[in-house]
Amino acid sequence: MSQRTMSRSTMSRSAVPQSAVPQSAVPHRTMVHKPMRRAFAAAASAALVATGLTVSVGVGAAGAAEAAEAETDAVACSQTSHRTKKNASTWGVTHTYDKTVTTAEAAPGSEVTYKIVVGTTGIGNPYLSSIIDYPPDGFGAPVKATVRRFTAAAAGQSTHDVTLVPSGSGYKMSSTGIFMNASNSVTMQVTYKVPDDVPVGSTVTSGGIKTGGTVGIGHSLPGVLTACFTVRAPNPGETVTGSLDDSGLGSSDGQLSSTGSISDVLGDTIGRAIQSLS
8 A cells, every 4th residue: 555545544534523433332331330440459459569569679789778878777776785783882793784675677657665674683682663764865655664573462573564654854663662683673664656757767776774772773874775776668568557447448357467368368458348339
């Protein structure tokens, strides 16, 4: 076919008015099906993200540099610290102090727990009267606190919820005196919410502690006994669960989890999407 003939044929087709095309020749999709398809697509996509089945892009040189920098930061960011005390006030006995953050990484808006252990290694049997925990700068009041200690009623260690009160820049647990010996240390765990505005990739270092009591168990370590974690981005399961809860597709009795199987997550999510349309 000559070029002129092809041009004429093309012009003839383009000149046909759209209204002249029979409606039966135009693919037709009902308005009823569109919302259903969109709901299924959104639900399936969210479920796949929740399982972690996403396609990653190669990090290249920039990603390698960031990984090296993160590794360097990790060396300086220690989850735990340890100190001892032995002097005339302890009667020659060594007391021990430890603080640990129970997770190496946490996302903004999640919770982190600090574990503080105060112990002794020999005779003297001090009584602990207080522990002050100093959280990282910018953190709010604790959302929960517990103390594990020796009690005569339990004839050993037992755990109790406690209410901490503000004390300077920290939060204080007070007691009339908690018995301690080499076999019975005192463990306090304090949980805080990570602020929503903490930058991803940054490191967060807590303050230390301060203790009070008899036989030299009191020790001031506010900027010394610290614990550090790295701020990570929310994982797919956390992100999807939060967004589905906001839209009414998630619930406490059926939350999505990034650890669930593909079939379970897809079935649960698509089922909820269908229910929302009924």
